Amino acid sequence: MTGSDLPALRTALPGPNSRARVDELAKHECPAVTARRARRAASLGTDQDDPVVWASAVGANVEDVDGNRFVDLMAGFGVAFVGHRHPAVVAAATRQTHTLIHAMGDAWPDRSRIALLGLLAGVAPGDLSVSILGLSGSDAVDAAVKTAVLKTGRSGVLTFDGGYHGLATGVLPLQGYKSAFSEPFAGLLRDPGPRLAFGCPIADVDAALAGGDVGLILVEPVQGRGGMRPAPDGWLGDLRDAAHRHGALLCFDEIQCGMGRTGYWFACEHDNVVPDLMCIGKALAGGFPLSACIGTPEAMNGWAASTGEALHTQTFLGHPVGCAAALATIETIDDGDLIGWAKRRGDFLRTALESTGVSVRGRGLMLGIELGDSSFAVSRALLRRGWICLPAGMRGEVIGLTPPVCMTQAQMESLSVALTEAIVEVRNA
């Protein structure tokens, strides 16, 4: 497996080893985590498959425990933007494990965190230059919300339909993607504040902010789970102006759309808008769990200086291996002009897909194939041909694509052939 290979399947999917491992997993994993045959069949109608169990991955390829080779059109939920197991990331993380795996978070920092925060300040737009590190996207959004509360003295958050910001309890009420995620926990969740349509008139935003309870506007410049939907041109700047008119902060959740994915370092650069806070994660550390909330000095000065016991921290804050991997990831993106590649390859992929007659939305290498009700069935038909993908959108109306930037033109051309076959198969079923 080279990373640039086309799919090659040895067994029907899932193969016997995948099935056996999923049965084993089910004995000890909370049943809500991994869907198995019976439950999939019940919830999804026709589909009765277990997932395939991954064994290894490199570049744009994944191999499962049955020796089947796939092309990962999702880069593992958008994480492997630079490619799975990028050699520079592997080398940096390996080096770091030979010197220091774990430091002491807020109490005693290490060199890798210091270097990373400096580098982040260099690549982040405008004067975004002061960070709080976390391990997950939820962590970063949590830090943004706390920052806004401290800075503005208000706890309301204005969010948008289709927005997704993680499922940890503190950020769960902020998602406008699927009410089913929040409903079972309603008793734990506060009413966060107003929610509006993504791309709504700015007059609606002004009206929602007029009460003076909202301290933060939280928005994805390109909605990911919500369906690969870019914000309308000019809207992000209007949001910033509205936030500032009403004394609130603006936070861009760039956890999925940031780090080069859309053909810009950060998706907000398409509109030339610098927020007060920006959350990043996923692709940040090339596969290691790391996230950051980066703020302007002005926004971050709402936090009082630590006097010894940090007001916000966690055991693994600034994990040295994650920081070393992030340093290598950022240098790899920069040195290899991967931003330019994301733009060019995104254009190529879009054209290849559109040549099959489908409509495609999104930006750069963050694309949604608009297939309406047949998205799920077509995504399964693609998987049966060795292409890893999932539906996105509030009604699952698109197949979401966030492939590694190293996905080759040959892979893209082959995908368009597979897509045509998959659509015909679903139509004839």
Ligand SMILES: Cc1ncc(COP(=O)(O)O)c(C=O)c1O
């Ligand atoms: C835009 C966005 N924000 C936040 C999150 C949450 O990240 P995590 O799952 O790492 O908590 C996600 C995850 O998909 C996301 O796409």
